[in-house]
Amino acid sequence: xxxxxxxxxxxxxxxxxxxxxxxxxxxxxxxxxxxxxxxxxxxxxxxxxxxxxxxxxxxxxxxxxxxxxxxxxxxxxxxxxxxxxxxxxxxxxxxxxxxxxxx
Numbered sequence: 001x002x003x004x005x006x007x008x009x010x011x012x013x014x015x016x017x018x019x020x021x022x023x024x025x026x027x028x029x030x031x032x033x034x035x036x037x038x039x040x041x042x043x044x045x046x047x048x049x050x051x052x053x054x055x056x057x058x059x060x061x062x063x064x065x066x067x068x069x070x071x072x073x074x075x076x077x078x079x080x081x082x083x084x085x086x087x088x089x090x091x092x093x094x095x096x097x098x099x100x101x102x103x
Contacts, residue, residue: 004037006030006053007044016041016051016102020075023099025061027089031096033058038103056099063093070097 008016008024015021033039033055041051061070063085071078085095 004039005042006033006039007042007047010043010045010048013043013050015075016053019102021073022101023070023073023097025066025070025074025081025085025095025097027092027095030098031058031060033098039100052103053100054103056101057097059097059099061095061097063095073099 006024012021035055035057037055039053039055040049041053042049063082066078066081066085068078071081074081074084076084089095
């Protein structure tokens with residue numbers, strides 16, 4: 001089942017709207033997005049709509065493969081990125097990098 005909706009924690013809203021955050025790292029349950037798919041973006045906590053994005057690419061990655069480039073695209077340090085990923089997905093090592101742009 002595909003949906004044209006994605007959620008982000010509200011703490012990422014400003015970075016997404018400013019264009020500083022251009023990727024999101026998700027687990028297999030959210031790996032079904034397709035390039036060129038347009039998504040409505042909502043806050044995870046309250047379900048409030050705040051943007052529309054277009055998926056550029058969806059690329060598999062291992063936790064240990066996360067690097068400074070990913071951190072830059074997330075607008076954080078690599079240490080911060082790895083900590084956030086571990087906080088959200090404590091037991092996973094396989095992820096998908098979803099690159100997107102605001103539309």
